[in-house]
Amino acid sequence: MADGVRRKFRREGEAQRQGDLIAAALELIAEGGPQAATVRAIAARAGVTPGLIRHYFHTKEDLLCAAYASFMQRMTDDHRATVADGVADPVARLARFVVASLTPPMVDARAVGLWAGFIHLVQHDPVMRAVHHKTYHAFRFELDVLIAEALASVGRGDSPEELRRHAISCNALIDGLWMEGSSLPDAFSDGELPRLGVANIGLLLGLDLAAALED
Amino acid sequence: MADGVRRKFRREGEAQRQGDLIAAALELIAEGGPQAATVRAIAARAGVTPGLIRHYFHTKEDLLCAAYASFMQRMTDDHRATVADGVADPVARLARFVVASLTPPMVDARAVGLWAGFIHLVQHDPVMRAVHHKTYHAFRFELDVLIAEALASVGRGDSPEELRRHAISCNALIDGLWMEGSSLPDAFSDGELPRLGVANIGLLLGLDLAAALED
């Protein structure tokens, strides 16, 4: 580098720069965990100098909070986008929900790394905990409702305890397949993961989800 | 602290001190992730001074490798201890395997924190990768065999592709329940988790695992 030469730069809007910094932080955490997301590394990846971070975020932890919120928001947005609302049959809605949970971009090599990297930050920061609870329980609640509606639509009136058990098990199966698929992407052929999910959640609930998908 | 007074200490055997240091490192990672496991923090928790770490481990990464190996070894040991070998009926063996996977000490609040904390270290360090592959695939392979034997024992000759799908799904269900139970310990009543696992894996495979347990 030439000495005494100040680096050229372009001015950007607040949203743009914040977005770049958040994206950079997420990339770094996904690749190397929280320890890789140093202020200097984030700035370098975002194409700016470290000082700029403190111009847009009061502290590094603030940036990480925003990054986590952005991550969770993108996950739920992606999920909703794939679910394709407006399906009349409750069983088909549940099936689509499962497929969406086990299809890219939900299943992604970096997603599980991000999820793991944030766990400890989430457990210690109250703000992150709030974000976590909101989005996590939203997912779980949505699944609860879908299962209840799907069972009701075929005339089954499972007790609340049975519904709770169904929701826990289906959620576990989705989570487990999501983890396997995300961390071992090459272990599954195209479309195998959602097919497994639909078939097996059908088994758990006693519903033919696969058939309901063909509409 | 009095000035110029050197700290008193007791000599311990190599195994004892290494064990203390490893235990301290695991505690810290479980609580606060890899970033919390600094050399100084580990030493303090183990009741020694930082320099001692380098007397027993060539580098900090060596200590973390040993800690990960110890963690995985303890998990598989605990698992095997609960499985209670020597059961004749293959279906009962599978059921016991599932129960063991979803019972303390396998299900533990700190276990999932540790697992998450090590993920990125494992992905970057070849030695850790080796440890991971060895123990992880041992678990998965054991499950594969148990499922095949259980199905064969009731006269079902599922094709290799079906067996593979069964193993993936059962593994996913166990993993998911393990994660839910470990990260939300208060969300489940006593014995509920293994009961859910046994019942639902029975559904996935078309076997009555619960009945096989009562022997």
Next chain:
DNA sequence: CCTCAAATTATACGCTTGCAGAATTACCGC
């Protein structure tokens, strides 16, 4: 009781980290 190897502590070094504030530069409105 003294000796001596080894276990342990203490100190120090170079590097990185997050953070703060001053200095500079780009761009918008006139």
Next chain:
DNA sequence: GCGGTAATTCTGCAAGCGTATAATTTGAGG
């Protein structure tokens, strides 16, 4: 074109990091 504002960079700092090595203390054996 020409300020003026604020976006951006630059420099510096104190604390913490992992590591290296020298200085001590311990406990066992003679």
